[in-house]
Amino acid sequence: MILLRELQIKNFRSHSDSRIEFDTGINLIAGRNGAGKSSILEAILVSFYGLKPAGLRKNDLVRINSSGYSLTLTFYLNGEKITISRKSNGEAVLTGKEVIEGDSNITEWIEKHICPAHVFTGAIYVRQGEIDSIIRDDESRERIIKQITRIEDYENAWRNLGTVIKMLEKEKNSLKEFLRQEEEIRKRKEAKENEIDKTKREIKELENLEERLSEELERLKTRLNELEDYKSKLELLKKQENQHLQERRGLEERLKGLEKQLEEVNFRILELEKMAKEAEKLKPEAERFLALEKLLSEINREIKDLERKEKGLVEKLAEIRTQIRKSEEDGSKLEEVKRKIEELENELLKFESSHKLLEGLRGRIERLQSLKAKLDEKGLTPDKIEKMYSLVSKAREEEKEITEKLKKLIAKKSSLLTRGKQLKKAVEDLKSAEGSCPVCGRELDDDHRRRILLEYREEMRKIAEELARAEDFEKTLKGKLEEIERTLAMQEAVLKYRQMVEEIKGLEKELSAHDIEKLSAESEEYKRIKEKLDGLKGQEKVLSVSANKLDELRIQHREIEELLKELENKKLDFYRKLREEGFGNLEELEREVRSLRDYHNRWLQLKDSDKRLEDEIRRRGALEKEISETKIRFDEIDEELKTLKAQIEDVLGVYSEDEHRKLNEEYLRISKELSGLKSRVEALRENLQTAERDLNFLKEQLARMDEYRRRVEVFEKVAIPELTEIRDKFRKYKNLIAESSMREVERYASEIFEELTEGKYSGIRLKKVTERGKERLRVFVLYQGEEREIGFLSGGELIALGLAFRLALSMFMIRGRVPLLILDEPTPFLDEERRRKLVDVTTNYLRKIPQVIIVSHDDELKDAADRVIFVDSQGGVSRVRYVEAQ
Ligand SMILES: Nc1ncnc2c1ncn2[C@@H]1O[C@H](COP(=O)(O)OP(=O)(O)OP(=O)(O)O)[C@@H](O)[C@H]1O
Ligand SMILES: [Mg+2]
Structure with a gap:
């Protein structure tokens, strides 16, 4: 039992967001052309099967201006609630007792548990305009009827049984072929057994030889070890002897070197003794040189300093003398200036009163001038x-x-x-x-x-x-x-x-009381004298400063003269010192210093000789000591060498190099032989294993022969004949079932067609005819007791016949698994009367189907429906609403 419950549509065709609930009974989807009715049915189809049914393209389905659709269909299958969600991006989930993901996995599940896609589109969902295709199209009719009546299953079983029988025959033949090889396998087995025996013997022999050689090798090894010991002892002794000889040679060299050094030291000592004596003799002259050189440099330094100071003082003295002369001149100028100032001051007094009076009147004069100017400016008199x-x-x-x-x-x-x-x-x-x-x-x-x-x-x-x-x-x-x-x-x-x-x-x-002009002239004179006077007063100030400096300058002059005298005295002191040392002048001292310099230099070279002499004497002592020690070691080594020689003689008495070499060669030869033997034994063992495996395989084959003989007998006598018989029976059953199913569909279709045509046609016939060597299922109608081809029918009658067939198939299926019928516009081309009839048919026949979904704008159907789903389009977007049945 399947029952559709709810469908949610998002962005699919003209639907942007619709939710449709279905009920049991007859669900009518009504609405104007282009409202979005068929789109709902297509959404159901896509929900179940994805894009599998032909003629669906994702691009047409996705609503314009949206990115993708999503559909969710909820239904009940034998009481279990199942929801399928599919999106245009390929995401898909089925949720029921189990959860299945993936577009194609879900489609596969639906095909298995509900029905294959083409059965769904052939019998359950009749798409718009396809109601009569079942009548017109021979092949699809045949296919649909075969699938729905399940004749196909029986045909498949019969065909499969044929394949099974053929497989058994093939198996039987191959077993027989195998049994024919028995004799040859036995022969191969014997040969293998002989081969194994021979290999085993060979291995035994080789193992004995291997043992003997191993013993010999062991003996050789012991003797070789002994010789090896002697050899290494001999080598050690010889190495020691060598080391000693080397040391002896080293000591000889060393002794020679030391004696030569001693000779050199002795020579140097003689030299140094001579030099020390000479230095002693030169000492007084060198000391006098040092003292005089010191004096000379001191005098030179001091005298220079004194001369420098003297020069500075003489310059300063000249400068002060110039200043004194100027100061004296400024003194006499000052007298002159003072006299002039006195004269001018007397003259100034004459003009002072006029000047002051004019200053007093100045304010009024200016006022008068400004008033006159103002009136003049305006041209007023x-x-x-x-x-x-x-x-x-x-x-x-x-x-x-x-x-x-x-x-x-x-x-x-x-x-x-x-x-x-x-x-x-x-x-x-x-x-x-x-x-x-x-x-x-x-x-x-x-x-x-x-x-x-x-x-x-x-x-x-x-x-x-x-x-x-x-x-x-x-x-x-x-x-x-x-x-x-x-x-x-x-x-x-x-x-x-x-x-x-x-x-x-x-x-x-x-x-008018004053002589202004005279006053002005006198005032000007006053100003001029005043200015001159100011200038002279400035001069007076400068000159008096200069004149006042005179005393001070004279004092400075005296002081410098005294300093100069002091310097002269100091210089005289130095010359006195020089005379005391016995020199008339500086040149004599310099000459003496020059003549002593060579003695001093020679003395400098020699003065350390005595110290170096001591060093060399110490050195001589050390050398003599080392020479005597070296001689003692030399004697010791000679003694040790004697002992070593005796030991070497002893070992050479028991060790022969020749014997050692020969034994080594023998040892290598035997080792090689032994390893060759070992790898041969290894190879033989592997051969043995392979041969034994082959033998086992042959034995197994022989053991299986009996079993195969039994099987061939069962195939020949029981399985194949019985299966062949069953297959024949199956064919008969298939034909019987096909016949009865077809009769049943025929009966339903006849009744409905007769009803639809109000008895004009008394029924239909489904007949098998052979056309061009192929069996075909043809439809005939009964008109006035005679069978007629469907070409006899009018367009509307053809639709009615199609409808009758679809209904008949659905009725047939009610007994099966799919009690659901979906019809998209089943009534085109039907006249008024027939459409009314359809309501009766709907009421009589469709009521027997638990759930029917019809798309139609046929008003009569509304009365027969249990639920009316209205779809209309607003601005290209579909809207859904419900009207419950009366
Ligand atoms: N991908 C789409 N995006 C938007 N609109 C679409 C898309 N595909 C189809 N349509 C529109 O959806 C409308 C509804 O189509 P539908 O087949 O569902 O109509 P209907 O109700 O069955 O009409 P009629 O009664 O004529 O069969 C059409 O008019 C079409 O213009
Ligand atoms: Mg439509």
């Missing part, structure tokens, strides 16, 4: 300023008058306006008045009214005229007022200018 002043005064008068006039004018204007308003109201009143006159109280007739109105209007006109005049006058007055205000704006400035004129007059009057 006192006359002009007076004129401006009288203009301003007049304007002030006029302003008062015009303001007065304006006040009156405004009062008049306002009384005119008030009267105007009164008149206007009176006219209004009069117009609407009835009965008595509101003006005079008399009876109001039209005439009266007109007359008064005329009067009023006349007055109003006059008022208007007068107002216009007043307006004009006001404008003129205001114009004048503006002009006056412009003049008055100057008032402040004019007053300021007048003040300035006043101040100028005052200042001029004040200054």
Whole structure:
């Protein structure tokens, strides 16, 4: 039993994210063309089998603008809940009692546990437009019917049994062939046995020989070891003898060397003794040289120093003398300057009062000049300023008058306006008045009214005229007022200018009391003298500094002269010392030092001779000691050599080199022979093993012969004849089952077809016919009691027949494993009546199938359905909703 439960679709065809639940009974998927109905069925197919069924391409299935689809189908198989998830990237998982991964593994599992893919698309899922293919296409019909009725299984079994029988025949023949070789195998066995015996004997002989040779080798080995010992002892002694001889030669050499050295040392001692005597003689001269050289260098150094100092002092003295001369000159200049200063100071006094007076007046003079400059700059003269002043005064008068006039004018204007308003109201009143006159109280007739109105209007006109005049006058007055205000704006400035004129007059009057020009000339003179005086005073200061230095300079002069005298005395001291040493002058001393230098140098060379002499004497002692020790060792070695020679003689008495060589050669020869023997024995043993294995194999073959004979008998007499018989029976059963299955499908199809055609056709026939040597399953319909080819049917009837077949196959299968039917648009080309009939068929036949999924936009089917699943498309994306059945 299979029952689909739920399908989740993501990004598959027109579905972006849909979830569809299925129920038992009839599930109708309804909706307009292109809504996404068939896509749901395709999703079921892909969930089960992946892309295996022909005509599905991943690129078409993945929703446009998405990266990949994913499908999850949940269903029950014999009560077990199973979920399959597949994605377009190849990921796939089946989860039930077991978990299976991998696209093809899952497909394989489904084919095994539900049905193969082509059975699913042939009988369970009828794709859109394929409802009649089972009728039209001979081959697919044959294949589907064979698979569904399981005739195929029987055919396969019959064919397989044939193969088995053929295999048994082959096996039997090969065994017989083998049995024919028995005699030859026996002969081969005997030959092998003989070969083994011979090899064993040969091995025995070789082993005996091997033993003998081993003993001989052992004996040789012992003797060789003995000889080896002697040889190594002899070698050791000879080595020692050699070492001794070598040492003896070394000692001889050494003795010779030492004696030569002794001779040399003795010669050197004689030489050094002579040199020491000479040095003793030269000593006093050398010492005198040293003392005089010291004195000479001292005098040289001191005198130079004194001369250098003397030179410095003489220069300084000259400089001071120059300064003294200058200081004396500056003294007399100073007198002159002081006299001039006195003169100038007297003269300055004459101009001082004028200068001070002018300084006092300077502020007022400058003020006067600046005031005049200001007025000049504006081009103003006192006359002009007076004129401006009288203009301003007049304007002030006029302003008062015009303001007065304006006040009156405004009062008049306002009384005119008030009267105007009164008149206007009176006219209004009069117009609407009835009965008595509101003006005079008399009876109001039209005439009266007109007359008064005329009067009023006349007055109003006059008022208007007068107002216009007043307006004009006001404008003129205001114009004048503006002009006056412009003049008055100057008032402040004019007053300021007048003040300035006043101040100028005052200042001029004040200054006229002095002769300014004379004052200025005298003040200038004062300044000139003052400047000169300042210069002289500066000079006076500089000169007096110079003149004052004179005393100080004279003191310095005296001091330096004294220092010079001191230096002279020191020099004289040195010369006195020189005389004491017996030299008239420095040159004599130098000559003496030169003449003594050679003695001193020679003495320097010789002065260490006595020390070196001591060293050489010590050396002589050491050499003599070493010579006597070496002679003692020499005697010892000669003694030891004698002993060694005697020992060597002893060994040579028992060891012969010739014998040793011969025995060694013998030993090698026998060893070689022995190892050759060993490898021969080894090879023979291997041969023996191979031969024994061969023999065993031959024995086994002979033992098996009996068993094979028994088997051949069973194959020939029992297995092959019985299997052949079973195979024949199988064929008969297959035909019987095929016949009965076909009749059953035929019966279901007949009933449904008859129903669908309302009895026009009384049924169908499935018949085997042989066409071009091939068996074919053909469909016929029964029309008025006669069999007709399907070409007889109309298009709609053909569809009905297809439907009848599919339903019949499904009915047949209900007894089998797949109680499910999926139909995509089964009703095209059916007329109204037939479509209605289909509802009955659906009700009668489809009800027998536990779960049916139909895609249709046939409204009649809605009534028959248990669950309606609506699909519609919104902007190219499918949406799913449910309508439960009534
Ligand atoms: N890969 C895709 N991506 C997006 N849309 C697709 C894709 N493949 C097909 N479509 C659209 O999906 C729509 C639904 O196709 P489907 O076959 O499911 O329609 P239907 O409901 O069965 O219509 P009809 O009644 O005509 O058979 C089609 O109109 C098609 O344009
Ligand atoms: Mg469709």
